[in-house]
Amino acid sequence: MTAVFDYAAWFASLCFVLAMLCALARIFIGPAAQDRILALDSFYISGMLTLLMLGIRSDSTAYFDMALVIALFGFVSTIALAKFLLRGEVIEP
Amino acid sequence: MTGGELPLWVTVPGSLLLVAAGLLVLVGGIGLLRLPDFFARMHPPTMGASLGAGCVLIASMLVSAALLDRPVVHELLITLFVIVTTPVTAMLLVRAGRHRQRAESSRRSAQERSP
Amino acid sequence: MSLLLTHLPVLPIVVPLVTGATMLLLRERHRRARVTLALASAVVQLGAAVTLLAFTTGLVPGAWAEGIGVYRIGGWPAPFGIVLVVDPLSALMLVLFATVALAALVYAVAHWDNPGQPFHSLLQFLAVGVNGAFLTGDVFNLFVFFEILLTASYGLVLRGLGSQRVKTGLNYIAVNLGSSALFLMGVALIYGITGTLNMADITRTLPALAPADRTVFDAGAALLGVAFLVKAGSWPLNFWLPRTYSGAVPPVAAVFAIMTKVGIYAVLRVGTLLGEDQLAAAILGGILFYTGLATLIAGSIGMLSARYLARFVAYSVVVSTGLLLATLGLGLEELTAPVLFYLATSVLTTAAFFMLTGMAERARLTHPQPESTAPAPKPFHVAFGVAAPDPYGLDEEVGTAIPLTMAFLGLVFVFCVLLVAGLPPLPGFIAKFAVLSTALGTNAANQAPVWLLTIAVLVSGFAAIFASSRLGMRLFWAQAARRVPRLRVLEAAPVALLVLVTFAMAAFAPAVMQFLQAASASLHDPDAYVQAVLGGAP
Amino acid sequence: MKIRAARRLSPGLVAWLAFLWLLLNQTVAPGQIVLAFVVAASLSWLSSALRPLPARVRNPQVIVALLATVFVDVVRSNVAVGRIVLGLVRGREVKSGFLDIPLELRDPHGLAGLAMIVTATPGTVWVDLARDGSRVTLHILDLEDEAYWIDWIKNRYERPLRRIFE
Amino acid sequence: MLLALIVLLPFAGSVLAALLPKHARNVAAAFAGTVALACAVLVAIQYPQVTGGGVVRSYLPWLPDLGLNLYLRMDGFAWLFAMLVTLIGALVVFYARYYMSVKDPVARFFSFLLAFMGAMLGIVLSGNLIQLVVFWELTSLTSFVLIAYWYHLDEARRGARMALVVTIGGGFVLLLGVLMLGAMVGSYDIEVVLASADAIRGHPWYAPMLVLIIVGALTKSAQFPFHFWLPRAMAAPTPVSAYLHSATMVKAGVFLLARLWPALAGTELWFWLVCGAGSLTLLGGAFNATYQRDIKGVLAYSTISHLGLITMLLGMNSRLALVAAIFHMLNHATFKASLFMAAGIVQHETGTRDLSRLCGLRRAMPLTATVATVAAAAMAGVPLLNGFLSKEMFFAEAIATGDFTGLDFSLPAIATLGSVFSVAYSVRFVHQVFFGAPCGTLPRPPHEPLAGMLLPSALLVLACVLVGILPSLTFGPFLETAALSILGEGMPAYRLAVWHGVTIPLLMSFIALTGGLLFYFWQYRSGRAMARPPLLWRLESQRLFDVASVRVTRGAGRLVEYLFTSRLQPQLLMIVCLALLAGFFTLQRGGWLRGFMPLTPIDPLFALLWVAGGACAIGAAVQAKYHRLAAVIMVGAVGLATCLTFAWFAAPDLALTQLTVEVVTVVLFLLGLRWLPRFREWDDPQRKTLRARARRARDAVLAVAAGIGVSALAYAALTRPATSHLSEFFVENALAEGGGRNIVNVILVDFRGFDTFGEIAVVGTVAIIVFAMLRRFRPAPESMVRPRVQEEEDAAREAVIDDFEDWLPAGYLKIPAVLVRLLLPMAGLVSLYFLFRGHNAPGGGFVGGLVMATALIVQYMVGGTIWVESRIRLLPQHWIGAGLLAAAASGLLAWLAAEPFLASQEVDLGGLHLSTVLLFDAGVYVVVVGAVVLMLIALAHQSLRSPRKRVEPVERRASLRRAPVPEEAG
Amino acid sequence: MEVVYALATGVLAACGVWLLLRPRTFQVLLGLSLLSYATNIFIFGMGRLTLNRPPIIRGGTPVDPAFYADPTPQALVLTAIVIAFATSALFLVVLLALRGLTGTDHVDGREPGE
Numbered sequence A: 001m002t003a004v005f006d007y008a009a010w011f012a013s014l015c016f017v018l019a020m021l022c023a024l025a026r027i028f029i030g031p032a033a034q035d036r037i038l039a040l041d042s043f044y045i046s047g048m049l050t051l052l053m054l055g056i057r058s059d060s061t062a063y064f065d066m067a068l069v070i071a072l073f074g075f076v077s078t079i080a081l082a083k084f085l086l087r088g089e090v091i092e093p
Numbered sequence B: 001m002t003g004g005e006l007p008l009w010v011t012v013p014g015s016l017l018l019v020a021a022g023l024l025v026l027v028g029g030i031g032l033l034r035l036p037d038f039f040a041r042m043h044p045p046t047m048g049a050s051l052g053a054g055c056v057l058i059a060s061m062l063v064s065a066a067l068l069d070r071p072v073v074h075e076l077l078i079t080l081f082v083i084v085t086t087p088v089t090a091m092l093l094v095r096a097g098r099h100r101q102r103a104e105s106s107r108r109s110a111q112e113r114s115p
Numbered sequence C: 001m002s003l004l005l006t007h008l009p010v011l012p013i014v015v016p017l018v019t020g021a022t023m024l025l026l027r028e029r030h031r032r033a034r035v036t037l038a039l040a041s042a043v044v045q046l047g048a049a050v051t052l053l054a055f056t057t058g059l060v061p062g063a064w065a066e067g068i069g070v071y072r073i074g075g076w077p078a079p080f081g082i083v084l085v086v087d088p089l090s091a092l093m094l095v096l097f098a099t100v101a102l103a104a105l106v107y108a109v110a111h112w113d114n115p116g117q118p119f120h121s122l123l124q125f126l127a128v129g130v131n132g133a134f135l136t137g138d139v140f141n142l143f144v145f146f147e148i149l150l151t152a153s154y155g156l157v158l159r160g161l162g163s164q165r166v167k168t169g170l171n172y173i174a175v176n177l178g179s180s181a182l183f184l185m186g187v188a189l190i191y192g193i194t195g196t197l198n199m200a201d202i203t204r205t206l207p208a209l210a211p212a213d214r215t216v217f218d219a220g221a222a223l224l225g226v227a228f229l230v231k232a233g234s235w236p237l238n239f240w241l242p243r244t245y246s247g248a249v250p251p252v253a254a255v256f257a258i259m260t261k262v263g264i265y266a267v268l269r270v271g272t273l274l275g276e277d278q279l280a281a282a283i284l285g286g287i288l289f290y291t292g293l294a295t296l297i298a299g300s301i302g303m304l305s306a307r308y309l310a311r312f313v314a315y316s317v318v319v320s321t322g323l324l325l326a327t328l329g330l331g332l333e334e335l336t337a338p339v340l341f342y343l344a345t346s347v348l349t350t351a352a353f354f355m356l357t358g359m360a361e362r363a364r365l366t367h368p369q370p371e372s373t374a375p376a377p378k379p380f381h382v383a384f385g386v387a388a389p390d391p392y393g394l395d396e397e398v399g400t401a402i403p404l405t406m407a408f409l410g411l412v413f414v415f416c417v418l419l420v421a422g423l424p425p426l427p428g429f430i431a432k433f434a435v436l437s438t439a440l441g442t443n444a445a446n447q448a449p450v451w452l453l454t455i456a457v458l459v460s461g462f463a464a465i466f467a468s469s470r471l472g473m474r475l476f477w478a479q480a481a482r483r484v485p486r487l488r489v490l491e492a493a494p495v496a497l498l499v500l501v502t503f504a505m506a507a508f509a510p511a512v513m514q515f516l517q518a519a520s521a522s523l524h525d526p527d528a529y530v531q532a533v534l535g536g537a538p
Numbered sequence D: 001m002k003i004r005a006a007r008r009l010s011p012g013l014v015a016w017l018a019f020l021w022l023l024l025n026q027t028v029a030p031g032q033i034v035l036a037f038v039v040a041a042s043l044s045w046l047s048s049a050l051r052p053l054p055a056r057v058r059n060p061q062v063i064v065a066l067l068a069t070v071f072v073d074v075v076r077s078n079v080a081v082g083r084i085v086l087g088l089v090r091g092r093e094v095k096s097g098f099l100d101i102p103l104e105l106r107d108p109h110g111l112a113g114l115a116m117i118v119t120a121t122p123g124t125v126w127v128d129l130a131r132d133g134s135r136v137t138l139h140i141l142d143l144e145d146e147a148y149w150i151d152w153i154k155n156r157y158e159r160p161l162r163r164i165f166e
Numbered sequence E: 001m002l003l004a005l006i007v008l009l010p011f012a013g014s015v016l017a018a019l020l021p022k023h024a025r026n027v028a029a030a031f032a033g034t035v036a037l038a039c040a041v042l043v044a045i046q047y048p049q050v051t052g053g054g055v056v057r058s059y060l061p062w063l064p065d066l067g068l069n070l071y072l073r074m075d076g077f078a079w080l081f082a083m084l085v086t087l088i089g090a091l092v093v094f095y096a097r098y099y100m101s102v103k104d105p106v107a108r109f110f111s112f113l114l115a116f117m118g119a120m121l122g123i124v125l126s127g128n129l130i131q132l133v134v135f136w137e138l139t140s141l142t143s144f145v146l147i148a149y150w151y152h153l154d155e156a157r158r159g160a161r162m163a164l165v166v167t168i169g170g171g172f173v174l175l176l177g178v179l180m181l182g183a184m185v186g187s188y189d190i191e192v193v194l195a196s197a198d199a200i201r202g203h204p205w206y207a208p209m210l211v212l213i214i215v216g217a218l219t220k221s222a223q224f225p226f227h228f229w230l231p232r233a234m235a236a237p238t239p240v241s242a243y244l245h246s247a248t249m250v251k252a253g254v255f256l257l258a259r260l261w262p263a264l265a266g267t268e269l270w271f272w273l274v275c276g277a278g279s280l281t282l283l284g285g286a287f288n289a290t291y292q293r294d295i296k297g298v299l300a301y302s303t304i305s306h307l308g309l310i311t312m313l314l315g316m317n318s319r320l321a322l323v324a325a326i327f328h329m330l331n332h333a334t335f336k337a338s339l340f341m342a343a344g345i346v347q348h349e350t351g352t353r354d355l356s357r358l359c360g361l362r363r364a365m366p367l368t369a370t371v372a373t374v375a376a377a378a379m380a381g382v383p384l385l386n387g388f389l390s391k392e393m394f395f396a397e398a399i400a401t402g403d404f405t406g407l408d409f410s411l412p413a414i415a416t417l418g419s420v421f422s423v424a425y426s427v428r429f430v431h432q433v434f435f436g437a438p439c440g441t442l443p444r445p446p447h448e449p450l451a452g453m454l455l456p457s458a459l460l461v462l463a464c465v466l467v468g469i470l471p472s473l474t475f476g477p478f479l480e481t482a483a484l485s486i487l488g489e490g491m492p493a494y495r496l497a498v499w500h501g502v503t504i505p506l507l508m509s510f511i512a513l514t515g516g517l518l519f520y521f522w523q524y525r526s527g528r529a530m531a532r533p534p535l536l537w538r539l540e541s542q543r544l545f546d547v548a549s550v551r552v553t554r555g556a557g558r559l560v561e562y563l564f565t566s567r568l569q570p571q572l573l574m575i576v577c578l579a580l581l582a583g584f585f586t587l588q589r590g591g592w593l594r595g596f597m598p599l600t601p602i603d604p605l606f607a608l609l610w611v612a613g614g615a616c617a618i619g620a621a622v623q624a625k626y627h628r629l630a631a632v633i634m635v636g637a638v639g640l641a642t643c644l645t646f647a648w649f650a651a652p653d654l655a656l657t658q659l660t661v662e663v664v665t666v667v668l669f670l671l672g673l674r675w676l677p678r679f680r681e682w683d684d685p686q687r688k689t690l691r692a693r694a695r696r697a698r699d700a701v702l703a704v705a706a707g708i709g710v711s712a713l714a715y716a717a718l719t720r721p722a723t724s725h726l727s728e729f730f731v732e733n734a735l736a737e738g739g740g741r742n743i744v745n746v747i748l749v750d751f752r753g754f755d756t757f758g759e760i761a762v763v764g765t766v767a768i769i770v771f772a773m774l775r776r777f778r779p780a781p782e783s784m785v786r787p788r789v790q791e792e793e794d795a796a797r798e799a800v801i802d803d804f805e806d807w808l809p810a811g812y813l814k815i816p817a818v819l820v821r822l823l824l825p826m827a828g829l830v831s832l833y834f835l836f837r838g839h840n841a842p843g844g845g846f847v848g849g850l851v852m853a854t855a856l857i858v859q860y861m862v863g864g865t866i867w868v869e870s871r872i873r874l875l876p877q878h879w880i881g882a883g884l885l886a887a888a889a890s891g892l893l894a895w896l897a898a899e900p901f902l903a904s905q906e907v908d909l910g911g912l913h914l915s916t917v918l919l920f921d922a923g924v925y926v927v928v929v930g931a932v933v934l935m936l937i938a939l940a941h942q943s944l945r946s947p948r949k950r951v952e953p954v955e956r957r958a959s960l961r962r963a964p965v966p967e968e969a970g
Numbered sequence F: 001m002e003v004v005y006a007l008a009t010g011v012l013a014a015c016g017v018w019l020l021l022r023p024r025t026f027q028v029l030l031g032l033s034l035l036s037y038a039t040n041i042f043i044f045g046m047g048r049l050t051l052n053r054p055p056i057i058r059g060g061t062p063v064d065p066a067f068y069a070d071p072t073p074q075a076l077v078l079t080a081i082v083i084a085f086a087t088s089a090l091f092l093v094v095l096l097a098l099r100g101l102t103g104t105d106h107v108d109g110r111e112p113g114e
């Protein structure tokens, strides 16, 4: 039965990587900068999920720490980019 | 791959959850790619961030509960952090998108007025 | 006391680090405390270095077997932990650096340590890097110390902004970052093949490598070599050097006099430990020789082109690098001692010369003036708890003029030129003579490289005289130079001291040479090094 | 330009942080408990300068009900958006657009909660809050019926949030 | 020992003289004179020991391995020269006392003069060739400072530099020759060298060595083609010219040739080189001397010519000629020094040295005229004077040399012709200065000098006469001693006498005398000014030298633009190329690419991940110029791919670190982007040029090559079995000895904690540099304005004015601020969690510090700089210092337990495991927080420079006082 | 897997080198970033590729090294990451200063042709 679970996990990982590829394509296509930032954000979320999958598959807490960091700070680069786009500077006076 | 043998009450829902998560995230990715304009594209990735992530986290909790080797606190915190942070991202992004669209159109109209 | 003696090898690293860190906690207005700390640190470093040197010479009986001291950081046995290794060569380099650093520090206190700049702490961190690079017996740790010294040097180069300094600073940083990447790749390959990072351990592992593995290892060593050549300032990897050194303020440039020698040291250290293989030694030698020769020639042309003194001195650094590399490239063991003698005189001389430049050119105000920079807004100072910067870099002529200023400057200038050009009777001559005479006395004398080197060395000496006579006359004898700069004793003393040290080197040349012979013998006996570091370790 | 920031210790926050700390470290050793409270208290104390506005929850019991509502809505909207993305919505054109919704909720933490809910639900994005707080602009992927959306937000989310925070 | 005293005494005197008061003319002169005389006495008393081929030696081994020993050696020849140097030195000092003005800083002058004397004595007495070269260069240097004694005069400076360059250059050449000679013989000892004459002449290096040594000698003795510096050296004070540039220093070259004569001479090459150079110099010098306008110019060229004569003699490969050469060295020294002194008197008393202005001084200065006339006669070779004797010998040798070749005729012809000119310029000198009608307008009214000034010159003239009449009773024995010391057993028989009967040499002398007189008066009558030599006048050496000097400098400058280009790209290109070359040369052996390990199966997910990562990398490379934001996004994606790779291959610590660093890096880049110029593809005219395309193609090729190289090396390593006993040790001991389960962390804080120590030093250093730079940062003017987007956005709405006293931002950041501030304590908790448990699980001080720093930075992003900083004061630079000290303290604590630096010490407190390792990691944490916050915030602060529509805080407080928040003082 | 890994390293290195040779400071900055990724992955690869065996000890002593990924390169990469971050921050600030002082973002502080 564990094999079934492993296959499911592998399938999920595949989906996440494919989603990352979609995001990547959006990064390349654009057309606007905000599209790219959105795509990077989604890239980060997919990456976080991939890490979680690695954690489940390898039975190691280590990956959850990474996922935790992405959850906590994945948004920082996104809002920095968005703020740069919106206001021209990341930290305003 | 996993260290120990998993009981059925974990395998079945866990597998289903993972498959669901995978599909949700993938559909979200496709949506990001397919939808016609920026504001519409804002929506699908949320599928991954909300329910997709939730499914994975629940599956993860199930596994850890079964193996009793790992606290579930990570999953809780991850959920919390994702929920707290995504609105910030979305607000700034959509605002940036709106602003850029407005600036673009005003520039275009200015160009039309003075060719 | 015995506690300190046990931990002596680590002092040259820990003392400046603690000093530098403490300085960061001081407010800007505590200049006196900063200076006191810096001086104390420099004196302790010099003391430690000299004591270590005494240990390696066996003057202190029974201190270290074979004159090699090993300090195991963290108490972990080699090759697993990081070890500091003091052998005659590293002790010599430590003493050289400590001397130059102390001199530069005293000199800087007179004029150059503007409170708005982290000059003193950077100098301390530079000392951490340089001393660490001389002491460490671990290739990756060497990388770390290289990075420390480079980072501190970036800050010192950029001291005072000004578009010219920033331009050269950017060049300098970019080049060094590129070479650091090479360094890392080289270290990685060495680890990947030998599975160790300890230099002695690598040496021990080498003979057992399969030929194919050895090839990959050599590639790593070659990348490492290129990185070292960049640090050593070998042409064509040193385009940044003349502008960077001459653009830096004099005390900084004086300390930099030893920076290229760190690269040379690395070549020597790693080269002798790794290059026992004949073929590899031949390739290494060839590369070193020809790049060295090119460096020597390019540097000589540079000296001829120099339009002001600091630039001339900077090119003389290039020349000295060229001479060192080319001589080492000949691969003759007999040459090591003379080459080290040359290295020592060259470091001391260039340091003195750079400091002299600062004093001599003050009358002409030829060193680049800082450009006006917009002061930072007030919140900045509040946030970081610093004072608003006072107008920077103006050389206010304060202090009592020492009598006979021009005579002093002129005399020191002549000494420096003689040292740089290798003219008698100063040790510059002894050094060059020793190198050339030894080279011509060996069997290699019938081959072209020795002749090329000999001719290049003499021509470069001639170029030095040709150019420096022009510059010196313009500086000291031109009508414009009538204005006699006012010097402080604090500035003049270290310069005079450095020159006197070179005199002492000449006066005690036999003793110095004897020590250098011992250093050379130790250097060319990797087995002793390996034995000392690893002992009976697996 | 220095403001004496009012530093304070919020007991709730301290407890929550200490709890999290022990949970994260998987321990109840006495030393760790002391450490947990030291860490929690100092974090609360230090961060309070940057969090001048404390959150005050009046009706905690409503939170559970709200969470349940939101969970159901999230699942539903996930399906809905998935259908749109995959082109399974036949027979009508999916029209998206901005929508202004009048608000009575004023508490910043309540508004933040609303933002989290709206964002977590696919198909709606928080765009902007009017300066005076009187209305919020949302972007809605499937904007068939504006009144339906206004009603949905106000009834399902705003009301419970006002009960929690105001 | 006495020999050492002879050499050291002048040097010691030099130092003392320098310390005398600046203008103490009498004291300084008396002192210098005493030193010179003392030396002379010391030399003189050695005479008994050097007669009959005796040698006095003083030997002190110094660097025997290098063949460098202090070796002084006095034989007859050296004795003779030493006497010459010291006696003439004493006379010159005496003369200079009167010559130098009261205003001149004479202490320096006498100091230099004594130094020169010491150096010259050093050359003469050296028994070691290297030592000789040392003193040789010293004479060049002292000569330089003496020529430039009046350095305010342009011609003195220029002449001095030319002399320096030529003589020092010659010295270098000589050094090379001597080095070769030493290598050939195996010793620098002169006696060894002289004893190995045959070996030297048969050695394959003989020819190059000979050329080098001869060139060295010729430069010093101002021989063609290196003669040009001497006339320019006449800018020196006349005592210097008399001493250095006629009597002694210029003799050093011929001294050396004579010294090495037994070892080097006797070959065709020697003859052609030495005799050739000598004869050309003899002729050219004499010819030029005839046409000088300056008295000292005449004397300078005459010196050149006479030195040519000596060189010729040395080149003839004849023993008798050598004797003649030595004899002429002495004679020339006496009469030329005397003439220079006379010339100096003339200049001193009349204020000019211009021959065309001087005339008829015989009436005003009869004594001077007499002395000068006799000396000039000696120079011309008039019988009964010493010049005649040696010239006679020269003629005889010129005839005797050579077999029945063309030389048979040419050498005597050259000798005679040279003498004709020699007579001509001697006559001209005397006639134009002292004879004829007295002329009216001179700078000073001429009169006889003080007796003391004339005395040295008169003494020398007396010597000329005595030697001329009684040669064998005066110079005779000394000459014999000197010649014997060189020639030893092969000493030829000769007779010094005024009258040898009517011989061909006598006839030649007669021809020369009459020819010279006729030539001079023919020229004089023809009314020529005789101010510049016909044909050769354009060859003005100083001008040519100066032009050449400037050309060299400029040419070097142009070369340097290529050799040391200031452009960055070529430099980086060089590094890349050299790295590629280094790799290529070591790897070309082949057979290394594939190791023996079986490959692990490819995971398609990983491959896909890197399809994405690679695409992003390439995208970033392409977009980095015109679409910076896109490039930053792509680099961010690459960073994430890298992070996932670390995670994939079981490196959670790395992944964590990479992730946190990535976030901070993106923020950092964006903070920087604000200050960069907008750059559009279509604005760039250079983009489409052929050159630009070619450059891009070249770089692309290099980049691909580098990529292939890195790939290949990575592959080679990856396919080899891992054999690290280091790692085995770490794994086995991490828990048992290091007390941690996270092996990587144990390595970082314990096994290799020293690396980490260094690493935080780097981080801290960078931060303080960044901080220092940004304090003085000056943005470009066009970047100073607020970003355009802000203006547009604010214009679209009502102007946004945030009040930093508000609890929440009023605008669009209100809700984000609530959320982000909610995160702050939890982020802090997470950061401490990573710090505390890093020893047993992924994390550690670095990751923890970055998390904390990021949490703070986000507060800045939503709250704004002023808002945040009005509430907390971070003082990040203090954090860096404190962190470094904490790390150092954790290392130093080990000393208390008598263990090495950084050895970990532990203590357990109620389940709380405390270790110095934790203190160390805490140090890392604090440094990282401080450094990252410092750098990012310092950058953010730059925006405060922009002018801003912001109501002044004071006004606002008055109008909008809402909360009773008193302002903190200070 | 080794092939993919090696290629990834190579692509990053190539892009880094390409950008390093570009004329704009920001390009060079990104080049240095990419190059440091390449270097880090390269160093990491020297520990060989290991799946699912992070060097975090489970269970007690004694410990079998074969059961864990090589920790040494990981430690080295950590140090390298930190140093690369610090130096690129410095480079960024220097390039900003250059831009501020010279008005251009060309690496030589002047536009080509000036």
Ligand code: NA
Pocket (backbone or CB within 6 Å): B043, B046, D118, D119, D120, D121, D122, D123, D124, D125
């Ligand atoms: Na949403």
Ligand code: NA
Pocket (backbone or CB within 6 Å): E748, E756, E844, E846, E924, F078, F079
């Ligand atoms: Na670390």
